[in-house]
Amino acid sequence: MELPFAESYRIKMVEPIRKSTREEREQWIKKAKYNLFNLRSDQVFIDLLTDSGTGAMSDRQWSALMLGDESYAGASSYYNLKNAIKNITGFDYFLPTHQGRAAENVLFSTLIKEGDVVPGNSHFDTTKGHIEFRKATAIDCTIDEAFNTTLEHPFKGNIDLNKLEDVFKKYPKERIPLMIVTVTCNSSGGQPVSMQNLREVYALAKKYGIRVFFDSARFAENAYFIKMREEGYRDKTIKEIVKEMFSYADGMTMSSKKDAIVNMGGFIGFREEELFKKAAQFNIIFEGYITYGGMSGRDMNALAQGLDEGTEFNYLETRIKQTEYLGNRLIEFGIPIQQPIGGHAIFIDAKKFLPNIPKEEYIAQTLAIEIYKEAGVRGVEIGTLLADRDPVTRENRYPELELVRLAIPRRTYTNNHMDVVAVAVKNVYDRRNEIKNGYRILSEAPIMRHFTVELEPVR
Numbered sequence: 441m442e443l444p445f446a447e448s449y450r451i452k453m454v455e456p457i458r459k460s461t462r463e464e465r466e467q468w469i470k471k472a473k474y475n476l477f478n479l480r481s482d483q484v485f486i487d488l489l490t491d492s493g494t495g496a497m498s499d500r501q502w503s504a505l506m507l508g509d510e511s512y513a514g515a516s517s518y519y520n521l522k523n524a525i526k527n528i529t530g531f532d533y534f535l536p537t538h539q540g541r542a543a544e545n546v547l548f549s550t551l552i553k554e555g556d557v558v559p560g561n562s563h564f565d566t567t568k569g570h571i572e573f574r575k576a577t578a579i580d581c582t583i584d585e586a587f588n589t590t591l592e593h594p595f596k597g598n599i600d601l602n603k604l605e606d607v608f609k610k611y612p613k614e615r616i617p618l619m620i621v622t623v624t625c626n627s628s629g630g631q632p633v634s635m636q637n638l639r640e641v642y643a644l645a646k647k648y649g650i651r652v653f654f655d656s657a658r659f660a661e662n663a664y665f666i667k668m669r670e671e672g673y674r675d676k677t678i679k680e681i682v683k684e685m686f687s688y689a690d691g692m693t694m695s696s697k698k699d700a701i702v703n704m705g706g707f708i709g710f711r712e713e714e715l716f717k718k719a720a721q722f723n724i725i726f727e728g729y730i731t732y733g734g735m736s737g738r739d740m741n742a743l744a745q746g747l748d749e750g751t752e753f754n755y756l757e758t759r760i761k762q763t764e765y766l767g768n769r770l771i772e773f774g775i776p777i778q779q780p781i782g783g784h785a786i787f788i789d790a791k792k793f794l795p796n797i798p799k800e801e802y803i804a805q806t807l808a809i810e811i812y813k814e815a816g817v818r819g820v821e822i823g824t825l826l827a828d829r830d831p832v833t834r835e836n837r838y839p840e841l842e843l844v845r846l847a848i849p850r851r852t853y854t855n856n857h858m859d860v861v862a863v864a865v866k867n868v869y870d871r872r873n874e875i876k877n878g879y880r881i882l883s884e885a886p887i888m889r890h891f892t893v894e895l896e897p898v899r
């Protein structure tokens with residue numbers, strides 16, 4: 441008999457979590473104005489709000505922390521991190537930042553000016569936010585297949601080379617300071633980009649003289665998918681694949697809170713010394729001196745160790761198999777989810793799940809609230825609330841997809857927890873026809889409203 445799969449780690453420290461009753465949860469979510477961000481964490485049993493900064497560090501990371509060097513300049517922790525980044529990505533220059541969006545802020549302050557365009561594959565919200573904040577435009581060049589949730593395609597994060605070339609032809613080079621490839625592509629469902637696509641995108645960009653940066657938050661998960669799905673990579677190590685991936689980029693921004701398995705941190709990697717030097721000026725005013733920029737020495741040490749662990753096959757296999765496990769259980773129950781299953785999260789297709797709710801009543805938010813009430817499981821709406829209003833007309837923007845994302849923290853929950861999540865979603869699905877009303881907005885902020893929006897049920 442073939443041995444079953446088991447996690448490539450054992451547990452050394454635990455954190456108690458609390459179950460609650462349906463009555464308690466109904467009170468709490470009402471008090472939270474039906475916004476899941478307003479819940480206290482102890483009102484949540486299984487927290488799948490994000491996989492960002494929520495993973496469990498290893499014993500080796502915790503011990504690296506104790507060796508942190510807190511010198512203002514030239515700390516050994518900085519050099520540990522510099523070596524780890526060089527070994528894993530090949531980039532000679534780097535700047536530490538306090539998280540991923542800070543890396544975007546520093547890099548874009550250096551490169552982007554009003555009227556510029558920045559093509560890419562479904563830029564993440566903060567990336568897009570930082571581009572639009574500078575009165576520039578993010579142009580989505582993702583392949584069309586990505587927008588069909590049931591279509592099987594191994595690399596739904598891929599960039600459509602024709603769409604990209606159209607952008608390169610339409611705008612002068614001076615107005616395209618860089619392009620961004622997000623690996624894996626969070627906004628299209630944690631979907632990977634193939635090595636072939638990375639190679640071709642880079643060649644095309646070089647032909648037009650355009651700089652390529654990777655938004656690398658989940659680069660290691662991307663490498664895992666290349667190994668498993670792309671011809672010619674099965675026998676390569678994750679670290680070899682990662683090295684090749686980054687050879688098709690001029691630099692990277694990193695939210696270390698994801699694939700580097702730390703609770704806080706980020707960085708920018710550069711190939712060009714000149715650009716590094718320019719960006720260093722912004723890093724100093726926004727983040728901190730170049731050898732710590734927003735991170736303590738101990739955290740840089742833990743991050744250096746996390747980059748090494750996060751690019752090990754055994755860890756990644758455990759990680760991705762857990763996401764697959766939850767996805768497959770949901771598929772067995774007939775629940776409409778984004779397929780193929782991505783790396784860090786399951787995305788439930790809320791329009792298909794709740795066909796009775798009109799789009800004006802926030803379909804995905806309604807579903808996320810029902811799942812919370814059912815079992816204390818917190819996911820996040822990726823739908824009309826997140827899409828926000830059109831900056832000019834102030835009308836709601838209704839995105840093509842209304843999704844509930846269940847993001848899985850790294851090394852944190854067991855598959856028993858995943859079973860609870862799956863059954864909770866199934867129970868809601870079984871009574872989906874009784875759910876006829878959604879929510880209306882009581883108050884909202886002018887930008888990034890989903891974090892603070894207040895809602896009430898439509899009766």
Ligand code: F0G
Binds near residue numbers: 490542622655695
């Ligand atoms: N890029 C991607 C692809 C991301 O998913 C995120 C964050 C960022 C950049 C920004 O990094 O949070 O460290 O400032 N994503 C989190 C999420 C928030 O829940 O998906 P950050």
